Amino acid sequence: MSSLLSRHSELSSSIEQLKQIEQPAFSVPLATFSSKLKSAGLLPLMPTKIEIFQMNLGKMCNQTCHHCHVDAGPDRKEIMTSETMQKCIDIVRRDRFKTVDLTGGAPEMNPHFRWLVSELRALGAHIMVRCNLTIVLANPKHNDLPQFFRDHQVEVISSLPHYTASRTDRQRGDGVFARSIKVLQMLNEVGYGRAASGLALNLVYNPAGAFLPAEQSGLERDFKARLLADFGIEFNNLFCITNMPISRYLEYLINSDNYETYMSTLVNAFNPTAAAGVMCRNTISVGWDGRLFDCDFNQMLDLSVTAEAPQTLDSFDRSKLEARSIVINQHCFGCTAGSGSSCGGSTA
Numbered sequence: 001m002s003s004l005l006s007r008h009s010e011l012s013s014s015i016e017q018l019k020q021i022e023q024p025a026f027s028v029p030l031a032t033f034s035s036k037l038k039s040a041g042l043l044p045l046m047p048t049k050i051e052i053f054q055m056n057l058g059k060m061c062n063q064t065c066h067h068c069h070v071d072a073g074p075d076r077k078e079i080m081t082s083e084t085m086q087k088c089i090d091i092v093r094r095d096r097f098k099t100v101d102l103t104g105g106a107p108e109m110n111p112h113f114r115w116l117v118s119e120l121r122a123l124g125a126h127i128m129v130r131c132n133l134t135i136v137l138a139n140p141k142h143n144d145l146p147q148f149f150r151d152h153q154v155e156v157i158s159s160l161p162h163y164t165a166s167r168t169d170r171q172r173g174d175g176v177f178a179r180s181i182k183v184l185q186m187l188n189e190v191g192y193g194r195a196a197s198g199l200a201l202n203l204v205y206n207p208a209g210a211f212l213p214a215e216q217s218g219l220e221r222d223f224k225a226r227l228l229a230d231f232g233i234e235f236n237n238l239f240c241i242t243n244m245p246i247s248r249y250l251e252y253l254i255n256s257d258n259y260e261t262y263m264s265t266l267v268n269a270f271n272p273t274a275a276a277g278v279m280c281r282n283t284i285s286v287g288w289d290g291r292l293f294d295c296d297f298n299q300m301l302d303l304s305v306t307a308e309a310p311q312t313l314d315s316f317d318r319s320k321l322e323a324r325s326i327v328i329n330q331h332c333f334g335c336t337a338g339s340g341s342s343c344g345g346s347t348a
Contacts, residue, residue: 001064001173003073004248011251012071014302020250021301021330026260030267033332040272044325045281050318052283054101054343055080055088056296057110059288062138065172067206067249069300072105079105080288082112087313088286089119095318101283101343103130103296108142121152128155130204130343132172133180146183150190155200157239157343158184161208163226171208184233193235202237204345210258212269212338213240216346239345242266244297244334266333274340277347280326286313294326296343297334303327 004012011017024030037043058079061072092100100120107113107129120127129149136145149156160180161171168177184201188194193201203223207213220238227233243249245263253259285293290313293299309324310317340347 001066001248003064003075004071004251006073006075009251011247014300017246017250017301018303018329020254020259021245024259024263024330026263028260028264030263030330031270033328033330033336036267036270036333036336037275037328040275042272042275045275045278045328046325047322048281050282050284050322051097052099052101052279053088053092053097054103054283054285054296055085056286056288056299057102057104057107057113057116059105060109061105061132062109062135063106063132063173063176065248066252067171067208067243069244069247069249069297070105071247071300076105078288079110080112080290082115084288084290084313085112085116085119087290087316089116089123091313091316092120092125093123098124098126099128100125101128101130103343106132106135108135108145114148117148117152117154126155127152128157130157130159133158133160133183134176136183136186137179146186146190146192149187150192150199153199155202156187156192157202157204159204159206160184160223161206163223163230167208171206181231181233184227184235185231188232188234193233195234200237201235202239203235204239204241206241206243210253210256210262210265212242212265213341216240216339237345239343240339240341241343241345242334242337242341244331246297246331247300263330263333266337269337270333271336271338271340271348274338274346274348275336277340277342278332278335279342279344279347280335283343284321290314292316292321297331298327301329301331303329 059076064073165177191197280294
């Protein structure tokens with residue numbers, strides 16, 4: 001598997017993705033997301049309060065996963081500069097954001113990653129890092145990341161599609177499961193996931209096929225039992241995330257002739273309670289180039305915050321951003337189906 005961009009796929013273009021999302025060649029027209037929000041009394045969709053400052057540090061990654069909504073990979077060179085990071089640090093300081101969520105790609109591959117974490121911790125921010133685990137073993141310079149995370153009290157959120165090798169490797173690449181298990185054991189060794197350590201280790205599950213995730217609490221029990229019994233691994237929480245019909249997962253849905261069925265499933269499973277708790281209501285997403293988005297998914301579709309709101313870090317105004325209406329489209333059904341989906345798992 002390589003990135004859509006390196007394969008010169010039409011779907012590497014956000015314009016083409018939006019065409020597929022907005023004008024699909026389905027046999028039966030589906031309800032629009034705006035109509036569902038209206039029936040739930042949530043249109044326009046508005047922020048509650050911006051509590052999480054999310055930063056995408058770039059699209060560079062050591063893996064090229066089949067489901068990746070970022071189209072990340074080793075060939076992607078887009079990364080956030082130290083100058084843009086400094087603007088983020090200044091905003092976190094000025095507006096006293098308590099939680100900063102670092103994502104990518106593999107955020108650790110940004111050459112300024114450790115400096116950024118150190119600066120944010122000096123401000124007293126709680127830092128979450130979305131780590132693909134295998135980055136720790138990808139290069140000797142990353143081998144000490146578990147200790148670095150511990151020393152800076154970073155919350156580690158790690159992708160692990162399943163507790164078996166076959167299902168994990170099918171989605172993330174050959175050998176990824178074994179390397180992920182090794183790194184989880186390294187994290188446990190420095191205290192992550194251990195009772196009373198204060199070092200949070202959370203795992204992320206997303207389905208391998210064109211279906212919704214199972215109920216989160218039940219899956220968490222299964223993951224905890226199997227990982228402890230088979231590998232002695234402990235962790236805190238399991239987050240279930242629905243695959244978003246964009247980028248490489250959209251390509252999979254189209255190529256496997258599952259697109260219409262999957263979208264029908266999402267639309268029919270619309271949950272007003274989940275819609276009320278979507279992450280875009282309490283999060284602002286900062287792109288690697290300093291542009292502002294309602295969420296990381298909108299960011300990958302180049303759907304900036306509404307034109308009436310500040311567009312970049314240079315004009316960042318928390319009060320104006322909290323008064324904006326959130327940009328929506330058909331892919332948003334992915335966050336509102338069933339028990340809901342967010343960067344922190346189920347929302348209902």
